[in-house]
Amino acid sequence: MLVPGLVALIFLVVPLIALIAQTPWDAFPKIISSPEALEALRLSLLTSLAATSLAALFGIPMAWLLAREVLPFTGLLRALVIVPLLLPPVVSGVALLEALGRRGLVGRFLYDNFDITFPFTTLGVVIAATFVAMPFLIITLEGGFRSLHQRYEDAAATLGASSRRIFFRVTLPMVAPAAIAGLVLCWARALGEFGATITFAGNFPGVTQTMPLAVYTALESDRSVAIALSLVLLVVSVGVLVGLRGRYLQTRTS
Amino acid sequence: MKITSNFTATRGDFTLIIDTIVSSGTVTAVLGPNGSGKSTLLRVLAGLQKIDSGKINFGKRVMNDTPSIHVPPQDRSVGVVFQDYALFPHMSIMENIAFGPRSLGASRKDAHAKAHSHMDLLGISEIADRKPSHISGGQAQRVALARALATEPDVLLLDEPLAALDALTRESVRTELARHIKAFEGCVVFVTHDPVDAMILADRVIVLEDGAITQEGTPGELAARPATDYVAALMGVNLIRGSAHDGVLHVDGGGILQIPQQQLEGEVLAVLRPEAITLHVNKPEGSARNVWQGTVRAITQMHDRIRVSIEASPSVVATITHSSLADLKLSVGTLVWVSAKTLTIEAYSK
Numbered sequence: 001m002l003v004p005g006l007v008a009l010i011f012l013v014v015p016l017i018a019l020i021a022q023t024p025w026d027a028f029p030k031i032i033s034s035p036e037a038l039e040a041l042r043l044s045l046l047t048s049l050a051a052t053s054l055a056a057l058f059g060i061p062m063a064w065l066l067a068r069e070v071l072p073f074t075g076l077l078r079a080l081v082i083v084p085l086l087l088p089p090v091v092s093g094v095a096l097l098e099a100l101g102r103r104g105l106v107g108r109f110l111y112d113n114f115d116i117t118f119p120f121t122t123l124g125v126v127i128a129a130t131f132v133a134m135p136f137l138i139i140t141l142e143g144g145f146r147s148l149h150q151r152y153e154d155a156a157a158t159l160g161a162s163s164r165r166i167f168f169r170v171t172l173p174m175v176a177p178a179a180i181a182g183l184v185l186c187w188a189r190a191l192g193e194f195g196a197t198i199t200f201a202g203n204f205p206g207v208t209q210t211m212p213l214a215v216y217t218a219l220e221s222d223r224s225v226a227i228a229l230s231l232v233l234l235v236v237s238v239g240v241l242v243g244l245r246g247r248y249l250q251t252r253t254s
Numbered sequence: 255m256k257i258t259s260n261f262t263a264t265r266g267d268f269t270l271i272i273d274t275i276v277s278s279g280t281v282t283a284v285l286g287p288n289g290s291g292k293s294t295l296l297r298v299l300a301g302l303q304k305i306d307s308g309k310i311n312f313g314k315r316v317m318n319d320t321p322s323i324h325v326p327p328q329d330r331s332v333g334v335v336f337q338d339y340a341l342f343p344h345m346s347i348m349e350n351i352a353f354g355p356r357s358l359g360a361s362r363k364d365a366h367a368k369a370h371s372h373m374d375l376l377g378i379s380e381i382a383d384r385k386p387s388h389i390s391g392g393q394a395q396r397v398a399l400a401r402a403l404a405t406e407p408d409v410l411l412l413d414e415p416l417a418a419l420d421a422l423t424r425e426s427v428r429t430e431l432a433r434h435i436k437a438f439e440g441c442v443v444f445v446t447h448d449p450v451d452a453m454i455l456a457d458r459v460i461v462l463e464d465g466a467i468t469q470e471g472t473p474g475e476l477a478a479r480p481a482t483d484y485v486a487a488l489m490g491v492n493l494i495r496g497s498a499h500d501g502v503l504h505v506d507g508g509g510i511l512q513i514p515q516q517q518l519e520g521e522v523l524a525v526l527r528p529e530a531i532t533l534h535v536n537k538p539e540g541s542a543r544n545v546w547q548g549t550v551r552a553i554t555q556m557h558d559r560i561r562v563s564i565e566a567s568p569s570v571v572a573t574i575t576h577s578s579l580a581d582l583k584l585s586v587g588t589l590v591w592v593s594a595k596t597l598t599i600e601a602y603s604k
Binding site for chain 2: 149151156157158159162170174176
C-alpha cells in the first residue's frame with residue numbers, strides 16, 4: 001500500500017513544485033502587473049463570480065426540487081443535471097454553440113428577435129462557465145438538502161411560516177455548510193474553465209480571454225508569462241483549499 | 255370547539271380510516287402500536303398530509319373536504335410538538351420560540367416578549383440564549399412545547415412527547431406536561447404507544463390498530479373493558495372471548511367459565527385479571543367454581559411478581575409471588591391447575 005500510495009502523492013505534487021521552481025521570480029511582478037495579465041485576471045474574476053451567482057440563483061432551487069423529489073422522474077432529471085459534469089468541456093462548448101450560437105436552436109431566435117449574441121462575448125464566457133460549473137453546486141447542495149430532515153420544514157409550516165420564509169430562515173441556514181462548499185466548488189470550476197470557453201466564446205483579449213486562456217496563449221509566445229500566470233491560479237486554488245480546510249472538507253472522524 | 259374528522263388517508267400502501275370527534279378542554283390520547291398510523295393521523299390533523307377522502311372540521315372551519323379543500327398547516331392554528339422536537343438548531347431557544355409569532359406577523363419586539371412570557375411559564379428563561387444542542391432532553395421538550403404554544407393555537411398536537419426521554423426524566427416531565435396540557439384551553443391530541451402516558455395524561459383514549467380505531471373511551475373504560483387483545487395486553491389483563499348463556503361463558507376454542515353476569519347473552523368478552531388467578535399442583539378443593547388444567551408455557555420475572563403463561567382452555571397469564579413459585583415448583587412444561595373465583599371475572603358484550 002505504502003509504495004503505490006507514495007507514487008500517487010509524488011505524481012500529484014511534483015508538477016506543482018516544478019511550477020513554483022520554474023517561476024521567473026525576477027520578472028514575476030512585471031508580468032502579472034502587465035495590462036494583458038490584469039485584464040485577464042479581471043475578466044476571470046468577473047465571469048467566474050457572475051457564473052457562480054447565476055448558478056446560485058437557479059441551481060439552489062433546482063437542488064431543492066431534486067432533493068424533495070417535487071418533480072416527476074427525479075432520477076432522470078438528476079442524471080441530466082450531472083451530464084455537463086462528465087462531458088468533455090470542449091463538447092460542452094460545441095453543444096452551447098449549437099444551442100445558443102447565432103444559428104443555434106435557441107440562439108437564432110434570440111439573435112433574430114432581440115439581437116442578442118453569446119459567442120465571442122463576455123456574456124458567452126459567463127454562459128460557458130455556468131454550464132460547466134453549476135452541476136457542482138446542484139449536486140453538493142442536493143446532498144445537503146437531502147440530509148436535512150423534512151420535519152424542520154414541517155415544524156416551521158405549523159408555526160405559520162410561509163414557504164419563502166421557511167426556505168430562507170430554516171432550510172437554507174441549515175444547509176449552509178453544503179451551500180458554501182457547493183458555491184466554492186462551483187466558483188473554482190468556473191475560474192478554471194477553459195475548453196467550453198475557448199470553443200463557445202473564443203479567445204479575445206479583454207473580451208473573452210480569461211486567465212486559463214491567457215496561460216494557453218502565452219505558452220506559444222513567452223513561456224515565463226505562462227508560468228507566472230499559472231502560479232497565480234495555483235495560489236487561488238490553494239487559497240480556496242485553505243479557506244475550506246477544517247470546515248467543510250475535513251476527514252469525518254466522528 | 256370540536257374537531258370532527260371522518261376521512262381516509264394513505265401513506266405508502268397503508269390506509270388510515272378515521273371517524274371521531276375531539277372536544278376542546280379534553281386531552282385525547284391516540285394509543286397504538288408502532289405502524290398503526292398514529293403519526294399519520296397527527297400529520298393529517300396538522301395539515302402536513304393530505305387526505306384521500308372525507309372531511310375534517312375544526313369547529314365551524316372546514317380544514318379538509320375532498321377533493322378540493324386542504325387548508326395548509328400555516329392557516330390551521332395548530333401547535334405541534336414533534337417526536338424529536340425538531341427545534342431549529344441554528345437558532346437560540348428564544349429565537350425558536352419567537353419564530354412562530356414572527357411568522358404570523360408580530361413585530362420583533364412583540365414576538366420576543368411573547369417568547370419570554372412562554373419561557374417564564376415553562377421555567378426555561380435561563381436557557382434563552384443557548385442553542386438546542388446545548389440543552390438537556392427534558393429542557394428540549396419544554397422548549398418544543400413553548401414554541402408550539404407561543405402561536406396561541408386552537409389545537410395542540412403532540413407526537414410521542416415523552417418517547418425521546420430517558421426513564422428518569424420521563425416521570426418528572428410527564429407530571430409537568432400533564433399540568434400544561436390540562437391548562438390548555440383548546441383541543442389537545444397526543445400520540446403515544448405507552449399506556450402509562452395515556453392513563454395519566456388523557457381524559458379520553460382512542461386506540462388505533464392497523465390504521466383503524468378499535469376502541470374509544472376513558473382510560474378507566476379501557477382498563478375495565480378492553481375491546482381488543484392489544485388493549486388487554488397493555489392493561490395487563492387476560493381477555494377471553496366466547497358466548498354467554500345463563501351465567502356460563504362458553505369460551506371460543508374450548509372451556510367453560512362461570513361468570514357473575516347472569517343476564518348476559520350472546521357473543522361476549524371477559525376480563526380475568528392475572529392476580530385473581532390461583533395456581534395449584536393438585537386439583538383444588540374449595541369455593542372457586544372455575545377450575546381447569548393446563549401446561550406452563552413461559553415463566554418471566556416482572557418487577558416483584560412472576561408471570562406464568564399457561565396453555566389451557568382458556569389459556570391465561572397468572573401473576574404469582576416468588577414464594578408461590580417455589581412452593582409450586584413450576585417449570586416450563588409442568589401440568590398445573592388454574593382456578594379463578596367467579597366474582598373476579600367481568601364479562602361484557604362486544
